[in-house]
Amino acid sequence: MSSIIYYHAGCPVCIEAERTVVSELQKVSDVTIVNLGEDKTSLADAKSAGVQSVPALVINGLSFHINFGAALSALES
Amino acid sequence: MSSIIYYHAGCPVCIEAERTVVSELQKVSDVTIVNLGEDKTSLADAKSAGVQSVPALVINGLSFHINFGAALSALES
Numbered sequence: 001m002s003s004i005i006y007y008h009a010g011c012p013v014c015i016e017a018e019r020t021v022v023s024e025l026q027k028v029s030d031v032t033i034v035n036l037g038e039d040k041t042s043l044a045d046a047k048s049a050g051v052q053s054v055p056a057l058v059i060n061g062l063s064f065h066i067n068f069g070a071a072l073s074a075l076e077s
Numbered sequence: 078m079s080s081i082i083y084y085h086a087g088c089p090v091c092i093e094a095e096r097t098v099v100s101e102l103q104k105v106s107d108v109t110i111v112n113l114g115e116d117k118t119s120l121a122d123a124k125s126a127g128v129q130s131v132p133a134l135v136i137n138g139l140s141f142h143i144n145f146g147a148a149l150s151a152l153e154s
Binding site for chain 1: 079081093094097098101102104105106134136137139140141142143144
């Protein structure tokens, strides 16, 4: 089973990606969904996986940015 | 069944996305894979779906850019 994490911040671009890309992936795998706008403690994990903006997927440790909603730096304050 | 098209141009970023994101999606759906570096006739389709760079997915008509490999304009010449 693949490890899939979906990082978002509730933005419109994030919601569109969640409704399409993530909902497809959920048919084959559990997807851990993390809202970095609410869960600031996960910012370090996201960064160490290479995430620079949301929405993003981390699949088996590799980061994939999907379109562009917000930079991680905008979520840090 | 969802309609999923994966546009790429053979670039390293494209190959990484194909090995991970696309291979997950292929577990649940057929994915049409189009190499825009070789198949220039598909550039118009990709553009009209909103694709601006590769690698990108078009899922049920919505475009999702995955990281950044190359701009579509770089593939037009």
